[in-house]
Amino acid sequence: MKMVEDEKFRWILHCGWKGLCPRCGEGKLFSSWLKIADKCDVCGLDYRFASPDDGPAFFSLCIVAFPLVFLVVWLQVALESPFWVHLLTSFPLISLGCALPLRPIKGWLVASQYVNKAQEAGTEKLWAQLNGASESDEWFEGK
Numbered sequence: 001m002k003m004v005e006d007e008k009f010r011w012i013l014h015c016g017w018k019g020l021c022p023r024c025g026e027g028k029l030f031s032s033w034l035k036i037a038d039k040c041d042v043c044g045l046d047y048r049f050a051s052p053d054d055g056p057a058f059f060s061l062c063i064v065a066f067p068l069v070f071l072v073v074w075l076q077v078a079l080e081s082p083f084w085v086h087l088l089t090s091f092p093l094i095s096l097g098c099a100l101p102l103r104p105i106k107g108w109l110v111a112s113q114y115v116n117k118a119q120e121a122g123t124e125k126l127w128a129q130l131n132g133a134s135e136s137d138e139w140f141e142g143k
């Protein structure tokens with residue numbers, strides 16, 4: 001059974017959002033808030049292939065921080081809010097807005113890396129080892 005793009009996408013969303021292993025969908029992807037576990041505790045998938053590094057921070061900046069900054073500027077311009085309003089609203093909003101999406105975004109990146117077997121410069125060797133050392137080529141057809 002080949003996965004069509006649509007199914008892939010939904011699988012990535014599902015695993016990323018819930019922080020689940022992108023192979024079995026049951027094991028936990030994270031060992032703590034933002035730390036990727038070493039491997040899946042259910043199916044044993046080695047998470048070392050995952051290298052989302054700066055991705056999540058970048059995405060959350062683009063998706064959340066910039067609109068929030070606009071909101072803050074708008075607050076300032078439209079309502080002429082005093083500084084303490086920003087202190088109470090804007091700063092918590094921005095820090096939360098940046099921190100909260102990090103985990104699902106990180107999960108999505110890892111899941112999509114796994115599903116699409118994305119390669120970044122420098123990870124080819126690891127990929128070769130992972131693929132050579134396991135049956136992962138058939139990872140989805142067998143399900």
Ligand SMILES: [Zn+2]
Pocket residue numbers: 021022023024025026027040041042043044045
């Ligand atoms: Zn797993």
